[in-house]
Amino acid sequence: SVCHVPLTDGNLVMDCPVPQQLLQNVHFKGEREFEFMRYTAATCDPNDFCRERYTLRPTIYKRQTELFIVMTMYNEDDELFIKTMGSVVKNIAHLCTRSKSKTWGKEGWKKVVVCVVADGRKKCHPRVLKVLAAMGAYQEGIAKDTVAGKPVTAHIYEYTTQVCVDEELKIRGADRGIVPVQILFCLKEENKKKLNSHRWFFNAFAPQLNPNVCILLDVGTKPSGNSIYHLWKAFDRDSSVGGACGEICADLGPNCANLLNPLIASQNFEYKMSNILDKPLESVFGYISVLPGAFSAYRYKALLDSSKGVGPLSSYFKGETLHTSGEAGIFESNMYLAEDRILCFELVAKKNEAWLLKYVKSAKAATDVPDNIGEFISQRRRWLNGSFFAAFYSIAHFTRILTSGQGFFRKIFLMFEFLYNAVNLVFNWFSLANFYLTFYFLTKTATSSSDPNFSPFGRWGTVTFEVMREVYLAAIIIVFICSLGNRPQGSRFIFIMVILLFVIIMGFMLYLAGFTVYTVVSPYIGHPKEMIALLKVSGPFRDTVISLLSTYGLYIISSLMHFEPWHMITSFLAYLFLLPAYINILMVYAFCNTHDVSWGTKGDNKAPELGGAHKVTKDGQEVIKLEKPSNREDIDAIYQLNMQELSIRPDVQKEKRDKKTKQEDYYKMFRTRLVLSWMFTNAALIIVMTSPINFRNDNSDSSTSGTTTFNPYLSFIFWSVAALSAVRFVGSTLYLILRALFG
Known part of the structure; x- marks a missing residue:
């Protein structure tokens, strides 16, 4: 009417x-x-x-x-x-x-x-x-x-x-x-994308309501029954808290059935260890690098600009018009793929104010995680590129902490955290090389013994090493080619095959590591004093043991301290075997697509x-x-x-690709197959002609005891891992102590 x-x-x-x-x-x-x-x-x-x-x-x-x-x-x-x-x-x-x-x-x-x-x-x-x-x-x-x-x-x-x-x-x-x-x-x-939605929330509605605490949720995230209260209580208890986040965990489905999917299981382990080691450490320092937009909270007055156009919210909303204005460079565009990280840094570094960020373990929320390769790789492309460039930005501007209102000792803590983050950033940059070098030295050492009794593959040790090395290099080449233009959703089969190759390589490495340790330790079983003496004398054995204890041992101990050991039973193996894929596929795809600064959705036609x-x-x-x-x-x-x-209830309809997308996928796949065929036919000839199996193996430097000296760089990697793990463990322990004392 x-x-x-x-x-x-x-x-x-x-x-x-x-x-x-x-x-x-x-x-x-x-x-x-x-x-x-x-x-x-x-x-x-x-x-x-x-x-x-x-x-x-x-x-x-x-x-x-x-x-x-x-x-x-x-x-x-x-x-x-x-x-x-x-x-x-x-x-x-x-x-x-x-x-x-x-x-x-x-x-x-x-x-x-x-x-x-x-x-x-x-x-x-x-x-x-x-x-x-x-x-x-x-x-x-x-x-x-x-x-x-x-x-x-x-x-x-x-x-x-x-x-x-x-x-x-x-x-x-x-x-x-x-x-x-x-x-x-x-x-x-x-x-107009998620940032615009947040601008309606923060700039249109919040000024009228003037709330004390703002809580951010994504549809699909399920907070537990009292999580919002626990998040709010963190602000009520400590007036210096400017932002907080809870524990985001993977939705495991009815009876944890989703854990049968190795991809979900590995993400479950990753989320859990981040909430046990990383978030508590950052919370102790007072600066959490990212408060997830899916479940986080902010004190509204802490977000307000200190002057017109200068402050956390203004910096946060720069990303909304960044990609359409044409004024931003590639670095800034990638940085704003992780706009929530920018907000966290701007909040802690706010001039003349002393706001802290806190992790609230008792506030839990479950969220859906990608259950297929295409969606998983696409999601991590944005996460990795955004986090890398945002981390670089925060480290490069760490001196802004000096102009904030933070106390003297808090500034010292924050400086140490930025140093720790800088070291982690360097290791992330070289993670591809470091993992390959670990593979190379571990397998070469274990298979180069001239005594078949001390070689896991007998007299075929050197040949096995060469074959696995070529398989590794071939997998890397495939990843690079597929990452240069192919959509993961359109090349799922190839990405799955490469993941399986890396799973085999990881199994190979674990077997060789176990064999090497067993070969060295077996003569000393039942003689603890001699075994301790061996740790002092044998550098390679000591480095290997310390590296294993500082990673996997740390996972077990810290999980038990937090009374959450179950992911070690249900998800550890999936994460362990998919670890090479995390490093070699996700990092390569992300860096090969730094030109893609999209948010995952396109602008729509007029309604x-x-x-x-x-x-x-x-x-x-x-x-x-x-x-x-x-x-x-x-x-x-x-x-x-x-x-x-x-x-x-509507019938469940399978997602279908439109004709244009199918055509684009076909063209890209054809290009990929052509280039791969050309590369492998040429590479196969080179490999066959230069393979060590065509030459006499004159490696006389190998020890027959199975304790061949490791490359010094491998020792450096092992000890660095141990040092970084020690920092995480100390931070996690301090968090538990402070939580028990002050809540």
Whole structure:
């Protein structure tokens, strides 16, 4: 029906009645925020939201916002959205149960606002809109794409819901412990990427609500029942905490079934060890290199700029227009692939202020990790390039810590951490060479003995070494060629074959390492004094033992200290065998694609028109003329139809490539096959003609005892690994002590 809506401060704002069915079996009734959804058509940039006199409901009700939670999404489906929203609702309900808290309690929900930002109306999954409609935070037929000739940039829906949609697509209310939740749903008209979504959150909405703590979540991340409280408590307990993050773990599925996938198992181990060794160490220093955008929190006033255009938020949002302006260099563009790392550095280095970053182990959240090679390599390309260039930036600008307000001893700690990070950066740069050198010296030493009794392959030791070396080099060549232009999704078979080659190489190395240690130790079994003496005398044996203990031994001990040993049982082997692939494939692909500074999604075409809201004059007053559902029967009918469609689960459809993508993949694969054929036919001839099997093996320097002297560089690598591991272990231990003493 056609109606006339008065402008509110020159803006289109409407209070729309919610369906009657939504108000059944709820605890709170009669108040406007429960019976009406508020729609605002924003026609401005996020930075101008307050200046254009737009308002939000919590501001109108004069409520103090303690927690402002943002859930960003692109095209995630309803299952992922329900998982995250359901967890957030449970966390808010937990806050309301803390009756002894000075901040929370029965009406604690009034201090929490949940902001959902969808990146593009056309890209938002239609079933997510149905879930939001079922909760009362969205209605079809309300939105307009122009207001008085101005294009709408964002559709803002506000509603205080008392129901939630569970994973079985059932509506749950107060009978299941659901408390009212203030929802602010911002549906952006166009797809402008995640940073723009955060700009709506931080620059448009947060200045009005002035929250104490802002929590960032990605749709698909599932915080545990009290994680949000534990994150908030870190800020409440220590006023110097400017940012915090919890433990992000891989979603292992029902009965940990996902661990049967080696790729997920290896990522589970990687996540766990990072949360046991790396995050605690950085937390002790006070600077965490990255607070994951999927689950992190910031003190709002710590993020505010110290002067116009200078401060954490301004630096953070530079990345939004970086790639489209054409002014940024390749270094800066790659650096802003990890914009959350830039935010962390800017926060700690903020001039004349002393903010710290903290890891909160008791705040846990599960997230989906890539379960196929193509998605995994693409994700790590952005992570590795962004983290490498961002780490270089922070190390190069470490002197800014001196102009911050940090105390003297804190500055010393931070300087040591930057030195530690610089050493790690150098090792990451040379990781490809270091791993190959470890392979080379280990296998050459183990197979070069002239006595068959001390060689794992008898008299075929040298031949075996040469064959495995050529296989290693061939695998590296394949990775480089495939990385120079091929999409991992279009070359999955080749990447999988190369991963299998590296798995075989790792098994080969582990066997040789075990054989070498056994050969040396076996004569001394039962004689501990002689074995200790051997450690003093035999440099290669000592270096090997110390290296093994400082890595794998450290993993076991630190996991036991944190009371989390299970990943060592379920995921360690998968990580161990995939480690060469992490180094040789992910690093090569990332550096071969530094020119790709995309965010993984493309800009969208203009969404279908919604119909305009036209300004007219009625009775001497400017009003907006538009069409919207107004009769109670129409509203209830739309809601009933929405609930019926929501209750029907759609058939799972396999992702299909379009014709253009298939053609591009075919052209690239043809190019790859041609180049590979040319390379291998030439390389095979060179290898055959120059192989040592065509010459007499005159290696007379090998020891027959199996204790051939290692190359000094290998000893350097082993001892460096031991030193870096010692720093991580000490930091992890200190974190546990400080956590036990101060919480």
